[in-house]
Amino acid sequence: MVPKTVLDAFENASAFIAVLRGPEHVYELANAQYRKLMGDRDFVGRPVREVAPDVADQGFFEILDRVYATGEPYVARDIPLVIERQEGQPRDTFRINLLYSAIADPKGGNYGIFVEGTVVSGPPGAMAEGPEERLLTPRELEVLHWSAQGKTADVTAEILGIGTRTVHHYMAKIIDKLKAANHTHAVAEAMRRKIL
DSSP states (O other): OOOHHHHHHHHHOSSEEEEEETTTTEEEEEOHHHHHHHOSOOOTTSBHHHHOGGGGGGTHHHHHHHHHHHOOOEEEEEEEEEEOSSTTSOOEEEEEEEEEEEEEOTTSSEEEEEEEEEEEEOSTTTTOOGGGGGTSOHHHHHHHHHHHTTOOHHHHHHHHTSOHHHHHHHHHHHHHHTTOSSHHHHHHHHHHTTOO
16 A cells, blocks of 8 residues: 555655556556646546547557566657646647556566656646646747747737737736746746746
């Protein structure tokens, strides 16, 4: 039995983490960050192919099969993940770092797979937590996102179809809400809080 303190650490980890069992990759655990990334789904006790059919064409299932069969880990940096986080809504595109590592069983075979990763980038506000996600409006998140990408106010205005003065107005509100000194500090603070 896993101690509660270990389960709490697992649940509250800043990385997304899951544990899959057997050759069908049945979910045993999926932490808060994993559930946030994947959206509202029933995980535990169900195989990954049933839980996430929307990623079937992206090669993840085949990689899981290979890791389980061979025991060789899979490590990838800054790869795309395109998922339907809310049923009936457009898919979201993320860039993620990902590890699949086989979990050995006492008999010498593989019990399952440990999944761990981090989000490199994604839609503005997609991985925000609790009240933080409501701190900035959707438009403020868009302005902040483009600022984080190094876009000037003029370019951001053109992308969003609004005036440059309006972009400056949104940025002033963002700076105030995040209690930042300037727009660079606001971007850093938003990343620290996982708003971006």
